[in-house]
Amino acid sequence: MTQKTVDRAQEYVRIEAVTKRFGDFVAVDGISLSIFKGEIFCLLGGSGCGKTTLLRMLAGFESPTSGRILIDGQDMAGIPPHERPVNMMFQSYALFPHMTVESNVAFGLEQEGLAKTEISRRVAEMLDIVKMGEYGRRKPHQLSGGQRQRVALARALVKRPKLLLLDEPLGALDRKLREHTQFELINLQEQLGVTFVVVTHDQEEAMTLASRIGVMNKGQIVQVGTPTDIYEFPNSRFVADFIGSVNLFEGQLVEDEPGHVRIRCAELDSTVFVDHGISAAPDAKVAVAIRPEKIELSREAPSGDENRAHGVVKEIAYMGDMSVYLVRLDSGRVVRVTIPNSERHADQRVVWEEPVYLSWEPSSPVVLTV
Template sequence: MAKKTIGPVRREFVPWEDPEQKPFIEFRNVTKKFGDFIAVNNLSLKIYKREFFALLGGSGCGKTTLMRMLAGFETPTSGEIFLDGQDLSGIPPFRRPSNMMFQSYALFPHMSVEKNIAFGLEQDNLSKTEIDDRVAEMLRLTKLEQFAKRKPHQLSGGQRQRVALARSLAKRPKVLLLDEPLGALDRKLREETQFELMALQEDLKMTFLIVTHDQEEAMTVADRIAVMDRGELVQVATPSEIYEAPNSKFVADFIGDVNLIEAKVLEKGDNGTRMQAAVGDFAIDTEQTTSASVGDTVWYAIRPEKMRISQGQPEDSVTNQIGGIVWDIAYLGDVSIFHAKVGEDDHDILRATKANISRMVENPITWDENVILTFDRDAGVILTG
């Protein structure tokens, strides 16, 4: 019986929960060294057919090196890489059933859109009829029909990105590798293109592997995310699991915004755990159990949107609450972010977000105002490291 996933998945597609499913891409104990520097450290990972999988991490975490080894541009120092059951050892990049789309797009400036798309097919000596059919298919899928005769310099950034995508897909690789593909686009266009990528991947029923440092991008497009740090996998899970149930302080802090509250375990039992927060004078009562012992130091991770902020004592009886003073406010249109000082030190700050559901607020929370922060017993996660 497959385990239940925390939160929604993008579609009814969870092969990683089925022990009978065979991985489409598999890294087995892969290590890559550059001199004394270990870029990827004894890493094992399984990716399944038709997944949209994201490698996420900061600069130097090893995500691009991992993708380049799959593409054949780097050779593992040790370990094995398999694609669709085939050991890729010794197979050059141009012989691998994968294609890589780079951030720079690398379009030929003297060629039209359709000629750019056709280039790789011509190198493979396909017939003119098959080339024309595939180019037409790619132009349709990427909504570039009306731009077929244009040169790259006559296109917008988003259109050039789609040309590069069409060229990568035209050869019908088993897996498409995307290396920071949307980094050159502005925020609004990047968000639009993310949904276009998802729709295209679903239509083609292909396996996509994307490398990105953009958390929102990974959370938007991916079925699963591998968070990497210093050449190792820290957590591999669905976007909702990564966000709602991080397995470490690093993941909690790296993904989205979070309050990490240091606390000491006071009591623990089958019904939950009670802790004393190090910041401010308040106890945290949670329904979560923990492997930590009474007296141990832990961290309580709670997202700002899980914290409620009010100008007075809330009407409902709430187990967890703490008083504070509004230190700073960020108005973002749809939400406002409040920084509340809850201790003596200027760094004793907790963050809460509040949706701006009304266009006009009669008595808005403002700077230097006394407020009360409250949260439910199931709002956060206890982390031990």
């Protein structure tokens, strides 16, 4: 995960109450958002959540039904795509099939009316940056997926945009290449100081790339924050469930103090003690979210009579770096626990059908009110 300091004072994109309707369907529903200069902002959400529509409105391919979009302080209403200071990397890459790699990259500069020598200098420079310098004379169909992705990136970046929009930039690459490319993208972004807005449905991609993530659902932004914020402090059941895996227990507030809360959950045989206060009405129905890696498994009963549960191991999935245990509690509820495989020999590990105790720290649960 990357944690970068972004100059919050410099707002570059300002989205004000933007709504987009297609007929009766509301694709984007009153979104307000600020994107800062030099950050990588990820719009994360499932298919149909409106993230691509929002990106296309920034590029100018769609116009908002209501609301305003300002880029660098300038209202974008009525400004066609070819006059915006924005470039986009398309999900399909959209390379011109009849042009060589060089001509593809040069296309944008030719529209600016630059001198031929200047164009070829900048094209060569940009192709070197994306390590495609030797492929300038090839046609797109002679390149691999990863190479096409680099050309698409070079074509968008060669115009030196202040804002680069990336639609599922790594979606078409295989897993190994993806990871490699992610880090290259981040390096490139730092090197060139461009503001990135990335649309993705892949939470891992968002976590790796983003300085901030905006989680979208049904046309709205449900939470904005750093990857750590979003993962460790989700603000709703939706976000907790969407990002990573989580065990959610419905329960009731039984004790609500400024410094701690106690929650009773029907599916757990002990109360949950959380070492921070929350803002909720007394006796409110709440949910307790506990990440699988924050739960410990033990054969002996843990000390204390809170933050614990008892069950039987029903499934074990060995994933290499870690193992996933599905434990059925006495209440019948199945809980997901992940344990890193830090030792090579498995003598100490619990096995199938073994009764185990589950426990977690008071700082681990997140209490969700919505």
